[in-house]
Amino acid sequence: MVSGIGIYLAAQNQWIELGFIRDFIIMLGGIAEAVCFTMAIFTYQNSIIKKYQGLLRKQNSELQTSVDLRTKELEYKNRDLVLAMQEKDSLLNIVVHDLKSPLNQTKALGKLLLHHTTDQNTMIEMLKRIEQASDHGIRLIDELSTISNLEQNNDTLKLEKIDLSNLMVPLLNNMELIAMQKSIKIDTEIKNNIHMQTYPNYLTRIIENLLSNAIKFSPVGSNISFLINDSCINIRDYGPGFSNEDLNKAFGKFQRLSARPTAGESSTGLGLYIVKLLADKLNLKIQLRSEPGQGATFTLWF
Known part of the structure; x- marks a missing residue:
């Protein structure tokens, strides 16, 4: 501003030539243009930076959400696995108990038949009870096999x-x-x-x-x-x-x-x-x- 006023006064008093004034104005215009261009570049770069910062924040948020969902999914699967293991242990105990009962009964009746003299009617009754105990054990095994096949088989049935x-x-x-x-x-x-x-x-x-x-x-x-x-x-x-x-x-x-x-x-x-x-x-x-x-x-x- 001060330089512009000085040049104006010098021109009025013919202290400097008009050619110099023209060159000086052109130079000032170039500087202004460069300043404006630099500011435009700075503004553009700043907007790009802000844009990518926003994208980065969004990606970080999405990544965190994905991590949280995956963590919850793993927690649920781990819980289901623990429950499945507990159920398996519980069922195993029940199966062992239920299978031991007919086997022990069969063993006890077999010992009686081997080591004690009994009349024919008593012997027939013991053999019937052995047959019943054996049938129970076989039926339990058959039903467990059926359940295992049903629970694991997800094939589409041909109706x-x-x-x-x-x-x-x-x-x-x-x-x-x-x-x-x-x-x-x-x-x-x-x-x-x-x-x-x-x-x-x-x-x-x-x-x-x-x-x-x-x-x-x-x-x-x-x-x-x-x-x-x-x-x-x-x-x-x-x-x-x-x-x-x-x-x-x-x-x-x-x-x-x-x-x-x-x-x-x-x-x-x-x-x-x-x-x-x-x-x-x-x-x-x-x-x-x-x-x-x-x-x-x-x-x-x-």
Whole structure:
């Protein structure tokens, strides 16, 4: 500003030539342009820096969020692993206990037969008990194998369209033979031409387990009803039924319920758990209704 005023006064008094003034103004314009250009560059660089600082903060935030999510995921997996190990240990203890019982019984009865003279009737009774103990152990192993296969197999099932009457009649004939040993009658009502898209082996196992359960817990000389209509399969017994506490855990693994089999039959505590696994595999809804002393009704909706 001061330089500009001085040059103006010098020009008015003709102290300096006009050419010098022109060159000086051009020089000042170049300096101003350079200053403006430098400031523009500085402003641009500053905006770029701020932009990348913002991106860096965003990336750091996203990275931290990802780390937090991964940490939580690992915590959940670790918790699930701990729970799975605890369940495995618990189940192993139960299996060992349940297998030891029939084996010890078989061993004790075998010793009696070997080392003590008994009459023929007593011997036959002991052999029957050995057979029952062996059957219990074999059934437990079979059910554990079934559960292991079901829990690990996530393959898509190849469903078939079947006539329920054709599938159920042979099974019912076999179950009636078992029921006859307790003088139990199975009353059947099967509607004709009921077709279902299903996996026959799984459905057969479900019905077999439910009927076996009904026979096991029904009084000698009682009835069991078996019904098939357009929407469901219904099995009802007139045994001791389920308490409210039992209803909440009926489909659990190795659950010991308050009701006991009516003729001293053995129970693994796995039958209804297998039923639930199979029903889930077939996308079927299973419903249990019961009141203490009033029997139980299992309904399989399809």
